Amino acid sequence: MNLKRSLIALTLMSALAACSDGDDGAQGPAGTPGQNGTPGQDGTPGKNLPRDLNIEVVGRFNTGIYGKSAAEIVQFHTTSKSAFAINAADNQIEVISLASLPVTAVGNPITDNSLSSTAFTFPATVSVKNSSGVDINMNLGEANSIAIYQDLLAIAVAGQEKTATGAVLFYTLDGTGQGTFVxxxxxxxxxxxxxxTPDGSMVLVANEGEPDTDYILDPEGSISVISLTGGTPxxxxxxxxxxxxxxxxxxxLDSEDYDSDAKRRALLSAAGVKFAGPAGTTVAQDLEPEYISVAADSKTAYVSLQEANAIGILDLTDMTIEIKALGFKDWSQHTLDFTNEDEVASFRTLPxxxxxxxxxxxxxxSWNGATFILSANEGDSRDWDAYSEDIRVEDVVDPDELNLTLSTxxxxxYDETGGKDGLGRLKITSALLDADNDGIVDKLYAYGGRSFSIWDQNVNQVFDSGDDFGRISAAVLGNNFNSAHTENKGDNRSDDKGGEPEAIDVGMIEGRTYAFxxxxxxxxxxIYDVTNPFQAAFVSHYNNRNFDADFELDDDLDNPCDEAEGMDCSDVPNAGDLGPESIKFISADNSPNGNPLLLIGNEVSGSITVYQVTEK
Incomplete structure (x- = not known):
């Protein structure tokens, strides 16, 4: 029986195997075609890079105070839809409602005064706790800076004497921008x-620690870190x-390599940090913190040390600082106008x-998860009664001044450019002359980069705008370029620091990141597109100034408009914005009129101007 079953199984398997080797049948007729699908929507047209932007003045407030820093640092309070601006002349804060800000440009951006303000004042004396927790009274001087996080306002105020300890005043803000002292x-x-910090856990304060003019008192620079718990400082x-x-x-390096002031100074000097001051000053006295910006994670911050040509990296966990020298810009690779004597825009390289x-x-x-720092490369010198590094190139060879010799x-x-009326006009530092003390000056170092730069999180430069600012300004303004903010006289800042890039901010418009x-x-x-910091590109230029206005003021005088000193401010109201000191970007999401905005405080004209920046 088993043998029969086996034979039957083998027979069936052979039959099936034979079937699998047969030829394919003829192909059947094609089926009926299916119906076409519904057409998809057209895609959004692509946009060229860099994208073109509209820049329009949509509001302006004028204090009517000229040359006295009546409009300095600006901030924005989202809840009350208000701009806040320090008015140093009246030592108060101007609170300017933007709730009814239009989306159309004002009729005359130069003279517009469509916005109004209410005064936010603070006391001249406050009580603070010392390190032992004891209350002490402190007399205050001028407000220098403000910052806002949600509904908390912080005001940095100097001591009554600038070399004394200052204070930070905290207020909670209501829906109208009025404050309650905390x-x-x-x-x-x-x-x-x-x-x-972006997470609201700290307030960081750059304590500049400037000396008095005779250097009898020279406090140390430092960074104050005020912790916040539940919004309470x-x-x-x-x-x-x-x-x-x-x-x-x-x-x-080991810690022993920098455990004294002399060792720290030697290391920093060798790295390129510039020190300028009377003999005997310490590193902490010479380094003067200027401006702080914080990384998105609130763990690292960066502080500009302007006079020293450096940036400090702040570790907010370990509470330490590392100083990074910024190096030098080679003016043989870029062009600049270095003299004001010709009164025309004229550029050349200077080896x-x-x-x-x-x-x-x-x-x-942030870009690709990494932090990048934008810097406005203004330049500054130490110029006090007891010590000044400020000289002109002509002073180097003047027998009655430094009496040194320039290299061949x-x-x-020097001779080719016109001597004392050419290269001789350029302002330079005396602190970096004749490093080898052989009496021959091989290199000259001028103040400022006349540019903006992008630095990576280790403070390595990845971009610099080169000579863009001078060339673009001259192309648009002609011989009015490099004009001072105290009179309409073109080219009169070419020998100093040019137009002096002072204020900078960064923000996003329609998915692109811009520097202002x-x-x-x-x-x-x-305005530059800095979305990719390694491919930054110029986008737009604007100048809200009337160069036909005839005026002259001196912001070093107690009365900048003193007619007895030959000043004339009668036409300043027609001059537009003078001396932009700070910029604050407001995103479209937080904007009162729904479009991205820029707030700019102009300290010489005493005006706060609101720009609307949109894609064309």
Missing amino acids: KAVAAGALPDMLTF ADVAGEINLTTDMHFSSDL NVYGMYQPDSIAAY ELQAL IGQERSGDLF
Whole structure:
């Protein structure tokens, strides 16, 4: 029986195998075609890069006070839809409602005064706690900076004497922008700028610590760190000092290599940090924190050390600072106008002449998860009665001044450009002359980069705008370029620091990231697409100034418009915006009129101008 079953199974398997080897049948007829699908929507047309932008003035407030810093640092309070601006002349804050801001440009952006303000005042004396928790009274001077996080306002106020300890005043703001005092917290000497961290957990204060003019008192620069818990500030600030809190990350160095002031100075000088001051000043006295910006994670911040041509990296976890020198700009690779004597826009390269970047304002943003820092490379010198580094090139060779010799190459350049009326006019530092003390000057170092730069999180430069600002401004304004903000006389800042890039901020419009840079002297606004920091590109230029207005003022006088001193401010109201000091970007999501805005505080004209920036 089993044998029969096996034979039957084998027979079936053979039959099936034979079937699988047969030829394919003829192909059947094609089926009926299916119906076409519904057409899809057209895609959004692509946009060329860089994208073109509309820049329009949609509101302006004028204090009517000229040359007295009546409009300095600007901020925005979202809840009340108000701009806040420091008025140093009246030592108060102007609160300017933007709730009814239009979406159309004003009729005359130069003279517009369509916005109004209410005064936000603060006391002349406050009580603060010292490090032992004891209440002490403090007499205050001028407000220097403001910052707003949600409904919390912080005001940095100097001491009655600028070399004394200052304070930060905290207020909660209501829906109209009015404030309720919370407390005052002691800071360092001359708290010049402050900012909240993005997560609202800290307020960081740049204590500049400037000397008095005779250098009898020269306080140390420092960073105050005020912790916030549930929106309530701590009673006492922490501090990052510029002595024992200084850190060097190189594995080639041990802590013993920088455990004294002399060692720290030697390391920093060798790296390119510029020191300028009377003999005997310390590193902490010479380094003067100027402006702070914080990374998105609130763990790292960056502080500009303007006069020293450096940026400090602040570790907010370890409470340390690392100083990074910014290097020098080679003016043989870029062109600049270096004399005001010809009174025309004229550019050329200058071999063996260098610029110190020396940023004032800085701003941080993220790309591919990394932090990048934007810097407005204004330049600044130490120029006090007891010590000044400020000289002109002509002073180098003047027998009654420094009586040094220029190198063969520099002397040829000096002669070729017109001597004392050419290269001789350029302002330079005396602190970096004749490094080898042989009596021959091989290199000259001028103030400022006349540009803006982008630096990576390690403070390595990835972009610089080169000579764009000078060339673009001259192309648009003609011989009015490099004009001072105290009179309409073109080319009169070419020998100093050019237009002086002062203010900078960063923001996003329609998915692209832009840098906004204001030049203090000439009043230019430059916009760059910095979405990719390695492919930054110029986008637009605007200048809200009337160069036909006839005026002259002197902001070094107690009365900048003093007719007895030959001043005439009668036409200043027709001059437009003079001396942009700060910029604040407001995103479309937070904007009162639904479009991205820029707030600009103009300290010489005493005006706050609101720009609308949209894609064309």
